[in-house]
Amino acid sequence: MSVFTVGTRGSALATTQTGHVAEALAALSGLTPETVLVKTEGDVTSGPLAQLGGTGVFAAALRVALLEGRCDLAVHSLKDLPTSQPEALVLAAMPERVDVRDALCARDGLTLEALPEGATIGTGSPRRSAQLKYARPDLEIVDIRGNVGTRLGRVKGSPQQADDGGVGRVAQGDLDAVVLAAAGLERLGLQEHITEYLDPAVMLPAPGQGTLAVECRPETVAAPGSALAAALEQLDDDATRLAVTSERGLLAQLEAGCAAPIGALARIEGETLVLDAVVCAPDGSDVIRRSARTRELTVDGARALGVELAELLLREGAADLAGL
Structure with missing residues (x-):
């Protein structure tokens, strides 16, 4: 393989984000990137985003393109991805997170x-x-x-x-x-x-905000001696993956998506992962805001932290407040 293909939406932001990732992977692998433009439901459907079928409207067509072999990789804004991951695809890399606000x-x-x-x-x-x-x-x-x-x-x-x-x-x-x-x-x-x-004290961001996710088929990262697989591993940022895993773990446990009035932000402080979350009444009349922390700095530990905080929020009435 001397070339790898990257699927992207056609918006200015999507092509810019894809370009950053493609250039980074090319520098790490020595391979040449090619971009494949994929039109998505979210690009062609009018009306409020909250009514477009919940999470994943921007991701579905990119995932189909991956599964059909029309591209090797797809670059997503992580906050747009559903929390349930298709078995036939993997999130191979999450580059270092940028501004979350x-x-x-x-x-x-x-x-x-x-x-x-x-x-x-x-x-x-x-x-x-x-x-x-x-x-x-x-x-x-x-x-x-x-x-x-x-x-x-x-x-x-x-x-x-x-x-x-x-x-x-x-x-x-x-x-x-x-x-x-x-x-x-x-x-x-x-x-x-x-x-x-x-400030996140005023407005907590969406789970995964500021993070890009590079998705591919499992065989892409499993290929022995693959320069692309090695580049994806290098591009992945451990601290980012831990933080967003806890945020998405919370979202999954609440059984909520990007249309829900929920914010979450995790960060590593020394040897501790701290997760803040807010659940809001849709009309803004009330909020429940809570935090949790763990010293288990593993993907499983991060996910468990999200589940733990979600359960606390549910016990305090989050489902009724937010209409989950």
């Missing part, structure tokens, strides 16, 4: 605290919506769709962004602010639009 992009350089009463904030995420309402119940949350450029273009005073495949014709400059993942904005070089990085 959500970012406010507001008119006139405003922060969340400085937004006037009744200001409009756009987001397609029930998790972001609920935490915004909890922090600022006086704000109006507007459900929005589209890719990064489309969403940024909704902010008053923002120059119209390049169309990177957003769904249909949308309004321009009709909102006071939008909230997006900082990682995506930074990967696209659009961080100048950020007026405030939202």
